[in-house]
Amino acid sequence: MKTILITGCSSGYGLATARYFHTMGWKVIATMRKPRPELLPESERMRVIALDVTDPASVAAAVLAAGPIDALVNNAGIGVVGAFEATPLAVIREVFETNTFGTMAMMQAVIPQFRERKEGVIINVTSSCTLASFPLAGVYTASKAAVEGLTGSVAHELDAFNIRVKLVEPGYGPTTRFTENGGQRMQGLIPEAYRPFADPIFTAFANPGEVTHELDVAEVVWQAVHDMTKRLHFAAGADAVALAHAHAKSH
Numbered sequence: 001m002k003t004i005l006i007t008g009c010s011s012g013y014g015l016a017t018a019r020y021f022h023t024m025g026w027k028v029i030a031t032m033r034k035p036r037p038e039l040l041p042e043s044e045r046m047r048v049i050a051l052d053v054t055d056p057a058s059v060a061a062a063v064l065a066a067g068p069i070d071a072l073v074n075n076a077g078i079g080v081v082g083a084f085e086a087t088p089l090a091v092i093r094e095v096f097e098t099n100t101f102g103t104m105a106m107m108q109a110v111i112p113q114f115r116e117r118k119e120g121v122i123i124n125v126t127s128s129c130t131l132a133s134f135p136l137a138g139v140y141t142a143s144k145a146a147v148e149g150l151t152g153s154v155a156h157e158l159d160a161f162n163i164r165v166k167l168v169e170p171g172y173g174p175t176t177r178f179t180e181n182g183g184q185r186m187q188g189l190i191p192e193a194y195r196p197f198a199d200p201i202f203t204a205f206a207n208p209g210e211v212t213h214e215l216d217v218a219e220v221v222w223q224a225v226h227d228m229t230k231r232l233h234f235a236a237g238a239d240a241v242a243l244a245h246a247h248a249k250s251h
Contacts, residue, residue: 001025001026001027001045002026002027002070002071003026003027003028003029003066003067003068003069003070003071004021004026004027004028004029004069004070004071004072004073004225005029005031005062005063005066005069005071005072005073005110006018006021006028006029006030006031006072006073006075007031007032007051007053007073007074007075007076007102007106008031008032008075008076008077009030009031009032009039009040009048009075010032010033010034010036010039012173012214013075013125013170013173013214013217013218014030014032014073014075014076015030015039015040015214016214016215016217016218017073017075017217017218017221018030018040018046019040019218020215020218020219020221020222021218021221021222022040022045022046024222025045026045027044027045027046027047028040028045028046028047029047029049029066029069030046030047030048030049031048031049031050031051031062031076032048032050032051033050033051033052034050035048035049035050036048047066049062049065049066050062051076053074053076053098053102053103053105053106054097054098054101054102054105056105059105059106059109060109063106063109063110068113068117069110069113069120070119070120070121071120071121071122071123071225072106072107072110072120072121072122072123073123073125073221073225074102074103074106074107074122074123074124074125074147075125076098076102076103077098077099077125077144078094078095078098078099079095079140080095080139080140080189081136081137081140081189082136082139082189082190083136083189083190083191083194083198084138084139085191086188086189086190086191086194087138087139087189091139091189092139095139095140095143096142096143096146099140099143099144099147100143100144100146100147103124103147103150104150107122107124107154110122111158111163114158114161114163115158115161115163118161118162118163119162119163120162120163120164121163121164121165121166121224121225122151122154122158122163122164122165122166123166123167123168123221123224123225124147124148124150124151124165124166124167124168125167125168125169125170125217125221126144126145126147126148126151126167126168126169127140127141127144127169127170128169128170128171128172128212128235128237128239128240128243128244129141129144130144130145130148130169131169131235131240131243131244131246131247132243132246132247135197135201136190136198136201147167148167151165151166151167151232152167152232155230155232159230164227164228165232166224166225166227166231166232166234167224167232167233167234168217168220168221168224168234168236169233169234169235169236169240169244170212170216170217170220170236170237170240171210171211171212171235171236171237171238171239171240171241171243172205172208172211172212172237172239173211173212173213173214173217173237174205174208174211208239209239210237210238210239210242211237211238211239212236212237212238212239212240213237216236216237216238217236217237219236220234220235220236221236
């Protein structure tokens with residue numbers, strides 16, 4: 001039986017991915033900052049573990065408690081939308097601590113066991129914002145673009161140890177708690193001078209066309225985990241797939 005550790009399972013893509021892998025017969029180590037076992041009832045194949053990816057002690061304790069794993073999915077993330085000019089450096093650092101440094105910490109924590117066994121797979125969940133430039137998303141995009149660059153590089157150096165490293169790039173998911181979770185840190189990030197520019201963008205967010213659903217991401221993570229080729233990028237969701245195609249044509 002294969003075992004997968006997934007970060008950020010309290011909602012959205014992480015929760016859907018944990019449920020999907022459990023349904024498919026895997027043992028799932030579902031982690032979240034504040035465990036909510038009612039979301040994922042514990043059983044022989046489902047464990048819920050506390051994990052704050054920004055806390056080195058928490059990372060070490062969670063990986064030790066999880067035991068040997070076959071796959072790591074770095075899904076934990078926080079969002080921020082706002083004018084870059086108005087975004088305090090403290091908020092920027094907060095976003096990078098979770099989205100970028102948290103991913104790095106988890107990778108460094110599990111790579112040794114994968115390297116010793118000469119097998120394993122790491123899935124880093126980023127965003128389709130790395131495929132196209134979106135206004136008012138500069139800080140969030142930067143945090144995810146850093147993970148994209150890291151993943152591409154590390155994929156080369158870990159290939160010698162038979163460790164596969166992949167990127168899953170979800171599109172816009174209006175049913176996730178992205179905006180809700182980022183509400184407090186986004187207060188005051190749209191100065192009055194930016195209102196004429198920002199208001200139409202928020203209107204468009206409220207009335208999206210093609211979007212990404214939680215199951216879309218779970219299914220693509222499953223595909224990426226089982227992919228044995230050198231493929232690095234996996235777009236998830238109709239909007240992300242469209243952006244990926246457009247990005248490929250322009251490069």
